[in-house]
Amino acid sequence: MRKATLYHYSLPMEAGVILRYQRLKTRDGFLVHLQENEAHGWGEIAPLPEFSHETLEQAQQAAVEWLTNWCQADTEPEQNEELPSVAFGISCALAELCGELPEEADYRKAPLCTGDPDEVILRLGKMAGQKIAKVKVGLYEAVRDGMVANVLLEAVPELQLRLDANRSWTRTKADGFAKYVNPDYRQRIAFLEEPCKTREESLDFARQTGIAIAWDESVREEDFTVKAEEGVAAIVIKPTLVGSIARCRQLITEAHQAGLDAVISSSIESSFGLTQLARLAHWLTPDTLPGLDTLDLLRSQLIRCWPDSDIPCLEADKLEIVWSHECH
Numbered sequence: 001m002r003k004a005t006l007y008h009y010s011l012p013m014e015a016g017v018i019l020r021y022q023r024l025k026t027r028d029g030f031l032v033h034l035q036e037n038e039a040h041g042w043g044e045i046a047p048l049p050e051f052s053h054e055t056l057e058q059a060q061q062a063a064v065e066w067l068t069n070w071c072q073a074d075t076e077p078e079q080n081e082e083l084p085s086v087a088f089g090i091s092c093a094l095a096e097l098c099g100e101l102p103e104e105a106d107y108r109k110a111p112l113c114t115g116d117p118d119e120v121i122l123r124l125g126k127m128a129g130q131k132i133a134k135v136k137v138g139l140y141e142a143v144r145d146g147m148v149a150n151v152l153l154e155a156v157p158e159l160q161l162r163l164d165a166n167r168s169w170t171r172t173k174a175d176g177f178a179k180y181v182n183p184d185y186r187q188r189i190a191f192l193e194e195p196c197k198t199r200e201e202s203l204d205f206a207r208q209t210g211i212a213i214a215w216d217e218s219v220r221e222e223d224f225t226v227k228a229e230e231g232v233a234a235i236v237i238k239p240t241l242v243g244s245i246a247r248c249r250q251l252i253t254e255a256h257q258a259g260l261d262a263v264i265s266s267s268i269e270s271s272f273g274l275t276q277l278a279r280l281a282h283w284l285t286p287d288t289l290p291g292l293d294t295l296d297l298l299r300s301q302l303i304r305c306w307p308d309s310d311i312p313c314l315e316a317d318k319l320e321i322v323w324s325h326e327c328h
Contacts, residue, residue, distance in 0.1 A: 003035040003326040004067040006060070007319040011270055012299040020050040020166075027268055027298055028056055029085075030063060031319065032093045034070070041097030044273035045089035051241055051267065054083040062086045064323050071327045084220075084243040091244035092276050101245075105278035106286070107307050109293040110134045110162060117148050121155050132160045132190065132289050137177065138168030146180025153185040162263075162291070164193040167217060171201045178209040186210050191233040191261075194218065206231025214263070219251065226254035234261035236291070239277065241267055252284050265291035271301035271309070 011027045029046030047054050062083050069077040081087050095101035110132040113120040124131050137145035174195045191214035196202045206213045212233035218224045219235050235255050239248050255262040264281040274292050281290035295306050301313040
């Protein structure tokens with residue numbers, strides 16, 4: 001017996017969450033539930049506005065098509081990697097169904113600094129072991145970003161700092177940022193994700209300043225290949241934007257073979273999706289702290305809660321069923 005159900009969710013966001021060009025008021029997506037005899041598997045499909053190529057409607061249509069084929073077949077239908085959020089959510093449901101996705105999870109989070117660096121410094125003070133934090137840069141003046149990075153690195157001597165610019169700087173602005181970071185601290189910037197508008201400019205920036213970079217958006221482009229390059233420290237893998245677990249594993253393997261770090265990172269998934277990413281990180285990148293500190297951007301958790309979070313949780317019986325089918 002095979003049964004599949006597709007649920008829709010819409011979770012309220014904290015006020016003021018802006019993605020590139022729009023304010024995000026709700027986080028919308030789907031949960032896939034597969035059942036085969038006594039086995040169950042769940043996955044989350046949540047295309048991210050402004051970042052995913054597919055819309056919510058396209059994701060729903062593709063998911064229903066795959067689920068229909070799965071219910072009616074004795075085998076597993078081929079997955080379509082062209083819609084990454086669908087490929088990832090379905091691959092998670094299948095991995096749970098067949099017991100492939102381990103239960104153990106890496107619930108450590110690199111604190112995300114979105115405003116006041118003092119708050120992050122306090123959180124870092126309470127962190128056991130490796131001290132890693134992340135700062136979104138490129139939203140304000142590059143000079144301000146450089147000063148914030150400098151303050152954090154000066155205040156926490158053992159800090160490894162991750163920065164993300166989302167390709168927002170011209171080469172001149174990127175140099176302006178670097179000028180305000182003490183040269184003695186630059187080695188403690190673990191990486192700066194895609195500082196400039198082109199890969200060539202970012203590589204040149206890394207070589208000139210000694211500040212290591214990481215590929216993020218580039219990883220999702222067709223012409224990208226993982227390779228060792230001067231100044232490149234890591235690749236960032238956002239499974240909702242990259243695709244199936246198999247595709248993520250392939251990239252992680254290629255990164256490690258090239259001597260690069262691979263960091264699993266969130267795309268503002270629900271607590272449900274984040275807990276699966278934490279399991280994936282523990283399984284595939286056990287030596288690397290994942291980038292999963294986005295739960296506080298949401299006002300509600302979903303079915304599976306993040307440990308020690310007091311954000312209220314929405315249960316499955318409150319979700320809308322958009323499609324369901326059973327075959328014996």
